[in-house]
Amino acid sequence: MGEEAPEEYDLDMLGGGEHERVMEWEAGLPGGDELTPLSQPLVPAGLAAAFRIPPEPGRTLLDVHRASAATVFRLRRASSSSSSSFPAFAASKGADEAESGGAGGGGGGAASEGGNGNNNSSSSKRARLVWTPQLHKRFVDVVAHLGMKNAVPKTIMQLMNVEGLTRENVASHLQKYRLYVKRMQGLSNEGPSPSDHTHLDVYKRQMHHHHHAYAAVSSYPHYHYADK
DNA sequence: CGTTGAATAT
DNA sequence: GATATTCAAC
Numbered sequence: 699m700g701e702e703a704p705e706e707y708d709l710d711m712l713g714g715g716e717h718e719r720v721m722e723w724e725a726g727l728p729g730g731d732e733l734t735p736l737s738q739p740l741v742p743a744g745l746a747a748a749f750r751i752p753p754e755p756g757r758t759l760l761d762v763h764r765a766s767a768a769t770v771f772r773l774r775r776a777s778s779s780s781s782s783s784f785p786a787f788a789a790s791k792g793a794d795e796a797e798s799g800g801a802g803g804g805g806g807g808a809a810s811e812g813g814n815g816n817n818n819s820s821s822s823k824r825a826r827l828v829w830t831p832q833l834h835k836r837f838v839d840v841v842a843h844l845g846m847k848n849a850v851p852k853t854i855m856q857l858m859n860v861e862g863l864t865r866e867n868v869a870s871h872l873q874k875y876r877l878y879v880k881r882m883q884g885l886s887n888e889g890p891s892p893s894d895h896t897h898l899d900v901y902k903r904q905m906h907h908h909h910h911a912y913a914a915v916s917s918y919p920h921y922h923y924a925d926k
Numbered sequence: 927c928g929t930t931g932a933a934t935a936t
Numbered sequence: 937g938a939t940a941t942t943c944a945a946c
Contacts, residue, residue: 826938828939851929870938871938872931873933
């Protein structure tokens with residue numbers, strides 16, 4: 699079976715709701731089902747013809763996504779060049795974060811401390827990035843929406859929109875994630891081992907095992923101090 | 927040129 | 937094992 703290019707973008711964003719969103723931005727706005735579908739022109743064809751309005755160019759979900767990504771990218775640039783410390787822009791702060799597991803999320807709420815602070819410009823070596831479950835979820839969401847075909851490091855990095863996250867960080871993680879996916883497909887219907895791991899499950903187990911200081915329940919990248 | 931991806935290093 | 941770095945290839 700070959701590889702094909704399914705131009706598929708399963709956007710449950712307009713109706714689903716299992717995605718992380720900045721709810722404050724959406725407060726008071728009409729829901730997706732109350733809005734005119736993208737495929738439907740704002741001006742009826744007959745009326746448009748009567749007033750000699752040229753037909754609107756069809757706007758696909760992909761177009762909207764591109765525009766959105768471009769906007770987000772511009773904002774990201776502007777905010778990062780404006781000041782050295784991160785402004786609040788990555789996403790999800792405080793009152794969101796709904797895991798599919800629900801109450802099982804083992805989390806406590808212990809924020810990580812232990813000497814982590816701000817990397818000042820003097821040290822050129824960046825600390826080691828830790829892929830928290832939150833970060834990983836963002837990564838997986840973006841990859842899923844892009845499709846394996848278009849999911850390349852730079853694009854993923856831009857759409858994740860996480861301050862401080864580099865293309866290299868994503869590339870490295872993507873390499874591992876692809877191996878994981880391949881393994882899963884290889885054992886798609888085989889279940890010889892009772893330990894059926896879901897990527898997120900894997901991460902949850904790791905978190906549970908590391909009962910220690912790490913928790914970092916934010917969508918910012920978590921760095922581990924390793925100055926040289 | 928910049929980006930990607932696999933191998934390799936820490 | 938997880939993440940970083942390197943480097944041939946595109």
